[in-house]
Amino acid sequence: MSTKTANIYIENFVNNILSIRNLYHPSVKMCIPVKAQAYGHGAVRMAVEALAAGVEYLAVATAEEGAELRANNIRCPILLLSIAGKEEIDAVVDNELTSFVHSKEYAVLLAQSAKKQNTRAHVHIKIDTGMGRIGCPPDQTSSLAAFIDSCKELCLDGVCTHLSVSDTLDDSDIQFTQHQIKLFTNAVNSIVSLGIEPGIIHCSNSGAVFLHPDSCFNMIRPGIAAYGYYPNPIIAQYMQSEYPDFTGLKPVMELCSKISQIKTIEKGQPVSYGRTWVSESNTTIATIPMGYADGLHRSFSPGICVSINGKKYPIIGRICMDQCMADLGNDDSINEGDTVIFFGPNSNCLTADDFAAVAKTISYEVLTSIGQRVKRIYV
Ligand SMILES: *Cc1c(COP(=O)(O)O)cnc(C)c1O
Numbered sequence: 001m002s003t004k005t006a007n008i009y010i011e012n013f014v015n016n017i018l019s020i021r022n023l024y025h026p027s028v029k030m031c032i033p034v035k036a037q038a039y040g041h042g043a044v045r046m047a048v049e050a051l052a053a054g055v056e057y058l059a060v061a062t063a064e065e066g067a068e069l070r071a072n073n074i075r076c077p078i079l080l081l082s083i084a085g086k087e088e089i090d091a092v093v094d095n096e097l098t099s100f101v102h103s104k105e106y107a108v109l110l111a112q113s114a115k116k117q118n119t120r121a122h123v124h125i126k127i128d129t130g131m132g133r134i135g136c137p138p139d140q141t142s143s144l145a146a147f148i149d150s151c152k153e154l155c156l157d158g159v160c161t162h163l164s165v166s167d168t169l170d171d172s173d174i175q176f177t178q179h180q181i182k183l184f185t186n187a188v189n190s191i192v193s194l195g196i197e198p199g200i201i202h203c204s205n206s207g208a209v210f211l212h213p214d215s216c217f218n219m220i221r222p223g224i225a226a227y228g229y230y231p232n233p234i235i236a237q238y239m240q241s242e243y244p245d246f247t248g249l250k251p252v253m254e255l256c257s258k259i260s261q262i263k264t265i266e267k268g269q270p271v272s273y274g275r276t277w278v279s280e281s282n283t284t285i286a287t288i289p290m291g292y293a294d295g296l297h298r299s300f301s302p303g304i305c306v307s308i309n310g311k312k313y314p315i316i317g318r319i320c321m322d323q324c325m326a327d328l329g330n331d332d333s334i335n336e337g338d339t340v341i342f343f344g345p346n347s348n349c350l351t352a353d354d355f356a357a358v359a360k361t362i363s364y365e366v367l368t369s370i371g372q373r374v375k376r377i378y379v
Contacts, residue, residue, distance in 0.1 A: 259337060262335065
């Protein structure tokens with residue numbers, strides 16, 4: 001029915017989760033972030049599939065995302081990867097989301113809400129070891145842990161930090177990550193030395209999962225890798241040379257549309273807004289109903305190609321809000337209604353990394369930008 005579709009290959013998602021898991025001892029838990037609609041793939045379905053694949057934890061970025069999972073009967077621990085606003089605290093506790101805690105003041109808000117709701121709030125201490133985003137300074141970890149331990153409405157389930165440059169092979173980045181991990185280890189030890197059980201200890205995003213495997217502690221949190229992309233494309237070669245048995249990642253999303261019109265134009269005729277592209281000879285143009293409002297950023301053109309019946313054709317001229325155009329040259333084998341693949345797992349089309357390279361961004365942004373008009377089809 002829809003001319004804008006994202007086929008979601010569950011088999012590839014499960015393959016990615018299991019091959020990542022295989023890199024680790026079975027006792028290491030897995031937390032899969034399903035924030036931002038599971039990086040654009042659809043939160044509820046991907047959550048269900050991740051749990052079926054044996055994942056122990058899920059993670060979200062907002063209280064609303066957590067509430068959506070709970071409303072769909074997802075019962076596993078769900079980690080909230082951000083600091084909730086005051087107005088969200090009751091929903092966090094009510095939905096039994098496991099909160100990051102960065103300060104005593106925030107711990108008090110959670111404890112008050114838990115008391116009011118006659119329950120306990122589960123928390124993980126979040127330490128800022130160099131990301132500079134959220135978390136308590138490493139030297140305040142033990143006093144925060146002692147405070148949480150003293151609140152009977154709070155239950156300390158874990159301790160974590162987030163790494164800012166774990167996905168590069170640059171020497172200074174590797175050193176910085178090692179420094180973050182050292183600060184983190186010391187902070188965890190400061191909790192243990194108070195006789196407080198720190199719970200699950202975790203810091204590995206996708207970059208660290210591949211490049212810093214010795215620092216997994218007892219849980220890993222790979223996001224983008226589960227959806228089939230390395231956080232940095234150079235890691236693909238690194239994995240091939242260092243772990244030849246690693247089965248590799250397979251993109252999960254295939255972004256598709258159907259040609260709405262085919263026409264021939266003459267040499268010198270412009271196509272799309274701004275007349276930025278003008279035909280150099282008589283040619284055939286396909287109009288495709290996918291535009292920047294669907295997440296096909298204007299910055300992808302010129303540069304990207306689409307795949308039609310196994311062959312690649314360039315997108316030309318400006319991408320419009322709802323449509324874009326491809327130059328078919330003198331290929332007359334293509335018909336209106338034929339399927340167009342923008343990116344996906346097959347070798348005859350581009351990947352989200354290729355799209356990202358054109359727009360000077362990362363696969364994360366390409367995937368999470370895919371709009372709500374694009375129907376997700378689970379295959
Ligand atoms: C999103 C997120 C992750 C996952 O990061 P990837 O680079 O996608 O693996 C892990 N931890 C935190 C705190 C996050 O916000």
